[in-house]
Amino acid sequence: MKTTLLLIRHGETSWNILGKFQVCTDIDLAQEGIKQAELLKNRLKGDFDYIYASPLSRALETANILAAHTNKEVMIAPEITEINFGEWEGLTIHEIAEKYPEVFKAWRTDKTESYICGGDSSIHNASNRATKCILDIVSKHKGKKIVIVAHGGIIKAGLIGILDWDMTMYHKMALGNTCINTLTFNDELKPMLVGLNDTNHLSYDVKTV
Secondary structure, X not given: OOEEEEEEEOOOEHHHHHOEOOOOOOOOEOHHHHHHHHHHHHHHOOOOOEEEEXXXXXXXXXXXXXXXXXXXXXXXXXXHOOOOOHHHOOOEHHHHHHHOHHHHHHHHHOOXXXXXXXXXXXXXXXXXXXXXXXXXXXXXOOOOEEEXXXXXXXXXXXXXXXXXXXXXXXXXXXXXXXXXXXXXXXXXXXXXXXXXXXXXXXXXXXXXX
């Protein structure tokens, strides 16, 4: 019995445009982010059995758009909220590299922990949190098609844990806004990565959908 999981990043926000680490700051979707979510909704057409979301507004708003005009209720999954980068919040990647050079280097190169300046302390800790949350949801809905709407960082951390990658894989993936990352699981919850960073819906003209 195959279980299908779509891990979806939220739509674009104003801080995404500026390249800032928004992390736990509760930023709403920008107009472009709403447009992206609508395009994704038109692509999915409600073809899923369950939908979960991070409690942060940008993820929850995206999930609510995807679930609109369906009978699916968006369920909150607090453990899939974005990685807490602490002091790095609100900074760009270049600012972080300049202000925290030693921790920044460790974050980029350490394969086992990947320490950060924040509440999660390391990508490894965030990966454990995300992996447990995702596998608990998959285990609860075996044989179904599940959507989880979350954040770029925590989705990458979850993929690292589920697929048993080292922590440097965090920096080898690019996940665009409203991208779909598809995995399937067998009865023993063994995963198969089927698709990564799928944003084909964004090539459509919103006026013609």
